[in-house]
Amino acid sequence: xxxxxxxxxxxxxxxxxxxxxxxxxxxxxxxxxxxxxxxxxxxxxxxxxxxxxxxxxxxxxxxxxxxxxxxxxxxxxxxxxxxxxxxxxxxxxxxxxxxxxxxxxxxxxxxxxxxxxxxxxxxxxxxxxxxxxxxxxxxxxxxxxxxxxxxxxxxxxxxxxxxxxx
Amino acid sequence: xxxxxxxxxxxxxxxxxxxxxxxxxxxxxxxxxxxxxxxxxxxxxxxxxxxxxxxxxxxxxxxxxxxxxxxxxxxxxxxxxxxxxxxxxxxxxxxxxxxxxxxxxxxxxxxxxxxxxxxxxxxxxxxxxxxxxxxxxxxxxxxxxxxxxxxxxxxxxxxxxxxxxxxxxxxxxxxxxxxxxxxxxxxxxxxxxxxxxxxxxxxxxxxxxxxxxxxxxxxxxxxxxxxxxxxxxxxxxxxxxxxxxxxxxxxxxxxxxxxxxxxxxxxxxxxxxxxxxxxxxxxxxxxxxxxxxxxxxxxxxxxxxxxxxxxxxxxxxxxxxxxxxxxxxxxxxxxxxxxxxxxxxxxxxxxxxxxxxxxxxxxxxxxxxxxxxxxxxxxxxxxxxxxxxxxxxxxxxxxxxxxxxxxxxxxxxxxxxxxxxxxxxxxxxxxxxxxxxx
Numbered sequence: 001x002x003x004x005x006x007x008x009x010x011x012x013x014x015x016x017x018x019x020x021x022x023x024x025x026x027x028x029x030x031x032x033x034x035x036x037x038x039x040x041x042x043x044x045x046x047x048x049x050x051x052x053x054x055x056x057x058x059x060x061x062x063x064x065x066x067x068x069x070x071x072x073x074x075x076x077x078x079x080x081x082x083x084x085x086x087x088x089x090x091x092x093x094x095x096x097x098x099x100x101x102x103x104x105x106x107x108x109x110x111x112x113x114x115x116x117x118x119x120x121x122x123x124x125x126x127x128x129x130x131x132x133x134x135x136x137x138x139x140x141x142x143x144x145x146x147x148x149x150x151x152x153x154x155x156x157x158x159x160x161x162x163x164x165x166x
Numbered sequence: 167x168x169x170x171x172x173x174x175x176x177x178x179x180x181x182x183x184x185x186x187x188x189x190x191x192x193x194x195x196x197x198x199x200x201x202x203x204x205x206x207x208x209x210x211x212x213x214x215x216x217x218x219x220x221x222x223x224x225x226x227x228x229x230x231x232x233x234x235x236x237x238x239x240x241x242x243x244x245x246x247x248x249x250x251x252x253x254x255x256x257x258x259x260x261x262x263x264x265x266x267x268x269x270x271x272x273x274x275x276x277x278x279x280x281x282x283x284x285x286x287x288x289x290x291x292x293x294x295x296x297x298x299x300x301x302x303x304x305x306x307x308x309x310x311x312x313x314x315x316x317x318x319x320x321x322x323x324x325x326x327x328x329x330x331x332x333x334x335x336x337x338x339x340x341x342x343x344x345x346x347x348x349x350x351x352x353x354x355x356x357x358x359x360x361x362x363x364x365x366x367x368x369x370x371x372x373x374x375x376x377x378x379x380x381x382x383x384x385x386x387x388x389x390x391x392x393x394x395x396x397x398x399x400x401x402x403x404x405x406x407x408x409x410x411x412x413x414x415x416x417x418x419x420x421x422x423x424x425x426x427x428x429x430x431x432x433x434x435x436x437x438x439x440x441x442x443x444x445x446x447x448x449x450x451x452x453x454x455x456x457x458x459x460x461x462x463x464x465x466x467x468x469x470x471x472x473x474x475x476x477x478x479x480x481x482x483x484x485x486x487x488x489x490x491x492x493x494x495x496x497x498x499x500x501x502x503x504x505x506x507x508x509x510x511x512x513x514x515x516x517x518x519x520x521x522x523x524x525x526x527x528x529x530x531x532x533x534x535x536x537x538x539x540x541x542x543x544x545x546x547x548x549x550x551x552x553x554x555x556x557x558x559x560x561x562x563x564x565x566x567x568x569x570x571x572x573x574x575x576x577x578x579x580x581x582x583x584x585x586x587x588x589x590x591x592x593x594x595x596x597x598x599x600x601x602x603x604x
Contacts, residue, residue, distance in 0.1 A: 006244065018332045020246065020372050021353070021354075021372065023354035023355075024334075024352055024353055025353045025354065026354030026355075027334075027335065027336065027337050027351060027354060028334060028335045030337060031296055031335055031337045037383060037474075052354070061356060062354065062355060062356055064356075065339065065356040065514070066296070066336070066337035066338050066339050066357075067337075067338035067339060068296045068297070068337040068338030069337050069338070079284065083459055083504070084258045084457070084504065084508055085258050085416075085490055085501065085505060085508075086258065086259055086415035086416060086421075086488075086490055086589055087505055088419075088500075088501070088504050089415070089416045089417055089490070089491075089492065089496065090416070091414075111514075122256075122340065122508055122511060122512065123256060123257070123258040123259075123260075123457075123508070124297050125255050125256065125260065125261045125263075125264050125295070125297065125298065126261055127258065127259050127260060127370060127413055127415040127421075127488060127490070128261050128262045128413045128414060128415050128421040128422050128423050129261070129421065130416075130421065134297060137297075137299040137300065139300075142421075147536070
């Protein structure tokens with residue numbers, strides 16, 4: 001039984017055709033699997049290893065290398081605060097400290113209700129729009145603490161299934 | 167979209183204010199694929215000659231002459247050849263490739279097709295960092311349009327030239343921006359660098375001769391082919407051809423990305439484009455080309471022209487075009503620590519000097535920054551840094567050592583001010599930060 005949707009299975013089949021050797025598709029497959037399941041479950045690792053005719057150990061070796069790949073669940077909204085040099089100079093530390101206080105969690109931790117998780121991340125390529133935060137794949141840039149609060153309010157509201165105009 | 171600034175020279179960014187340039191129709195309406203048409207009518211050698219004449223040097227950080235790199239690929243090869251685009255933009259201070267991917271993705275495609283014709287390759291990949299998902303989507307869309315219209319695939323526009331091209335996502339690893347680590351990653355492995363030589367032009371992706379170029383480098387190719395190498399070279403001083411995108415960040419009134427001719431005065435970038443120092447503070451230091459480049463004291467930076475040779479003359483590098491401006495109220499120990507946390511986190515662990523050295527340096531810098539520094543550690547950190555330099559497979563070790571050495575050299579007194587029992591005179595946060603708990 002595949003842990004993936006038929007659409008993702010079809011996407012994987014197409015991906016593996018793109019390269020001289022199908023193993024090349026491994027990193028994208030892992031990331032897309034994580035996008036669908038939220039994290040790389042044992043079943044996901046097993047299925048990807050099977051598709052590529054690799055051992056699970058070989059797949060796990062690769063997972064361990066890449067910062068975005070996770071073998072445990074995160075919150076519905078994963079808040080990634082950049083504190084690298086450009087963001088540091090424009091208040092990235094303050095944004096990160098504020099997230100810790102507001103969400104009640106630290107680096108790579110998930111709040112008890114499962115809505116938010118937090119991570120202090122390396123440069124996300126938003127230096128000229130610093131300080132910047134990425135929530136899942138969405139960029140939020142040139143932020144003040146107040147603006148970040150509004151953004152987090154909007155995500156929290158979305159998690160509660162409320163309509164929001166922000 | 168970004169509005170042009172009067173001081174800009176828009177070559178690579180000439181479509182940044184065109185709302186539909188990311189669609190095939192919009193691209194074709196503004197000279198799109200005309201350079202490819204011209205290149206396909208030229209002998210491959212002539213294309214390489216034109217790129218050489220442009221003086222174009224790699225925009226990723228190393229600044230290697232692009233035409234020369236292309237010319238290293240053997241004409242005959244028993245193995246398939248490849249063209250790779252390095253869109254793994256991750257150098258702290260750098261955020262320019264993002265704009266090209268967003269506003270002008272077809273220029274990258276066209277640049278890669280031209281390179282393919284020049285070196286005799288028929289397959290390419292665009293390796294985009296995992297965090298840039300919206301740009302991966304945008305590139306996939308552009309590739310689908312290009313393929314449907316016959317600009318990618320077999321017998322491109324009836325020319326007899328075949329070229330297969332795909333986008334490929336990374337998943338979070340600065341090291342994968344290093345060319346050989348990128349190829350490992352593209353082969354579905356951990357991004358560990360390879361020993362060089364052999365260089366990629368001889369043995370790269372899947373062991374085949376490979377050209378790997380940065381996004382901005384490839385996007386510079388179509389205008390060079392259309393207008394001629396000499397035209398491009400004329401924008402900058404000798405041996406520093408063309409324009410490039412500069413990313414300004416840090417303590418300026420206005421951060422931003424602007425395209426300027428090489429040799430543009432840094433002072434004008436800060437004052438005229440950046441609106442001057444934030445809150446009128448004094449300039450203390452400048453990171454001239456991304457976090458890997460040695461920092462320059464404010465007085466040196468103030469009179470600097472931004473081209474490869476001028477920056478090299480004062481002991482640093484033009485690097486990736488990421489200019490980070492640091493004011494007088496910044497704690498340089500804290501700054502050095504944050505840079506080292508980054509490299510320690512990103513060191514792939516393959517080479518001992520880098521893996522162990524970055525850890526040692528982070529520990530020492532953390533101690534200083536928390537007010538527990540030891541006088542002997544100032545020279546010890548210098549020694550550790552010097553023992554990383556040149557002793558690793560790839561440049562990540564050098565990238566960690568160089569800014570550290572420059573900070574130790576120019577701001578030594580600040581370390582002495584952080585000796586045991588003294589609080590940071592700048593009142594900076596005293597925790598080491600969480601990044602690194604990988």
